[in-house]
Amino acid sequence: MPLREIASKPYPDQKSGTAGLRKKVAVFQQPHYLENFLQSIFDVDTRLRGGALVIGGDGRYHNRTAIQTAIAMAAANGVSRVIVGQGGLLSTPAASHLIRTRRAAGGFILTASHNPAGMDGDFGIKYNVAGGGQATEGLTDRLYEHSKQIQRYRTLEGVYVDLERRGLQTVGSMEVEVVDCVDDYAALMQMLFDFDRIRDWFKRGHSLRFDAMHAVTGPYAQRLFVDLLGAPLSSIQNASPLEDFGGGHPDPNLIYARHLVDLMHSEGAPDLGAASDGDGDRNMILGRGIFISPGDSLAMLCAHLHELPGYRRGLAGVARSMPTCRAVDHVAKALGMTCYETPTGWKFFANLLDAGRITLCGEESFGTSSDHVREKDGVWAVLAWLNVLAATQLSVREIAERHWRRFGRHYYARHDYDELPASTATQVMQTLASTLLELPGKRFGDYTVTDADEFNYRDPVDGSIATNQGLRVTFGEAARLIVRLSGTGTKGATLRLYLERYENNETTLGWKTSEALAPLVNVAEKIARVADITGRRAPSVVT
Ligand code: G1P
Ligand code: ZN
Secondary structure, three states: OOEEEEEOOOOOOOOOEEOEEEEEHHHHOOOOHHHHHHHHHHHHOHHHOOOEEEEEEOOOOOHHHHHHHHHHHHHHOOOOEEEEEEEEEOOHHHHHHHHHHOOOOEEEEEOOOOOOOOOOOEEEEEEEEOOOOEOOHHHHHHHHHHHOOOOEEEEEOOOOOOOOOOEEEEEOOEEEEEEOOOHHHHHHHHHHOOHHHHHHHHHOOOOEEEEOOOOOOHHHHHHHHHHHOOOOHHHEEOOOOOOOHHHOOOOOOOOOOHHHHHHHOOOOOOOEEEEEOOOOOEEEEEEOOEEEOHHHHHHHHHHHHHHOHHHOOOOOEEEEEOOOOOHHHHHHHHHOOEEEEEOOOOHHHHHHHHOOOOOEEEEOOOEEEEOOOOOOOHHHHHHHHHHHHHHHOOOHHHHHHHHHHHHOEEEEEEEEEEEEOHHHHHHHHHHHHHHHHHOOOOEEOOEEOOEEEEOOEEOOOOOOEEOOOOEEEEEOOOEEEEEEEOOOOOOOEEEEEEEEEEEOOHHHOOOOHHHHHHHHHHHHHHHHOHHHHHOOOOOOEEO
16 A cells, blocks of 8 residues: 655644534545644644554544545554544544553544534544543644644555454554444443442333434443343434434433433333433433433532442542532532532543542533543443432432432523624623623622633643633622633534522522523623624523
8 A cells, every 4th residue: 555645735724622623524525624634633743653543433424434534644654553443433432441441642533522414514523642631722722733834644545444344454554453332431331330230220120211312322322221231222212323313413402302301201201311412422311300400410420429339439529610500519518529610621621630639520511521531421421320329229309309408409501692603702702801890799680799700720730721711700609600602613603601590498499490590691681791782582592
């Protein structure tokens, strides 16, 4: 196979956002587009030369083509071994785990997460580094700078790897190992959770419904829930990965997993309802007639995790992203551990995890995980909940209500304004930013502003600074409003407004979230004027 250096011109838009590079499939299909991006990685992260590289994706359209390109380029760039999931599949957390156990120099995860897939959908690529975590801001910036200057890429001609055939193949002088996408991950899960106990819980007639949404978690759900834990096959649905995700939008939330929400509110609902997203890093948790918000799920897992086998030593600490509600802070305080507040995006947890400062972390955007990998992990969260249910013999509702009685309850919602003109979104941010200094001490209905600032973060491990991470208006313990711009959208700008209200009085714990938050929505409009400035009367999505 001849090695070729192919002349190419840079594409100026290859800046990775909070979760890699995401674009329409058609963008990725432009000549040399993917190649330039990958070559930037090979040029900048020199550890790949002579090292191992993990490759896998969420199974969306263009996955297999992109993997063949990546393998040919890896061989031409001196990678010694590629480890690739069979059929081109690897969930994001399973890829992170493989990078760790194989001591790989890095990994390409081909996904646009929950964004719709198919020919007209999105494609994406995340670069994870040695240790399994996402590329740091610094590395991302260097990749971007390099991508703007690139003039050539290297590849091997005529490469074709049979992605269905497990075992070793060679490409030039590089080895390609096709592995089962679930094996290593399933072994890890069995070290963390009490499978006997969960199996017993199923045997006693308890039930689960897990929706893989035709994305990557199907094979993982089949192996773990059905084959290993003995749940009936009807416990999993939409479990075969499809290139277009069945035309759906695999984002496990109240909008896109509505059918699951409806099922959990119907007669005969199972004990636990759960779903994951396109690449398997997000999770949604529901009990019979009850939705557990991600911030609550994080707090509840924080309160129970030390009861599970992999966490018996207790938690080192916990972290949540800034817009995530402060429920977990209360648990951390009660258990005497530090709670860190980081900017949005999983990569900010990595240093804390690597330094052993935290064991558990999570985001409001349906992401939760622990120090077992360096990504959020949807199936892990479902197993953790199953284990908590089996260990306590309580229902999801009982766990939630007990938790709220002890710690109080955080009512929470996120309002997204999608596809705004960039200038309009910026105007909202600038208008609010310009009034922040005047807000403290001001009263809005029942709420008095105690602090208002732009969130800037200094990483406690390496001292690096991240500025401009959202605007927050705090009303003491009682409430918070946060406004920030999304870093993952592919069409126009997305503005996010986050609302949080805390109640800790027995009579205030059973409200409907939308009603509990209604007064705060009015306050938010007075302070942030989103409707006024954007002309939108309502958010595009409420989760
Ligand atoms: C969104 C979520 C964020 C998450 C990211 C990647 O980013 O809000 O928590 O880490 O997707 O899944 P955003 O679009 O808000 O920048
Ligand atoms: Zn995802």
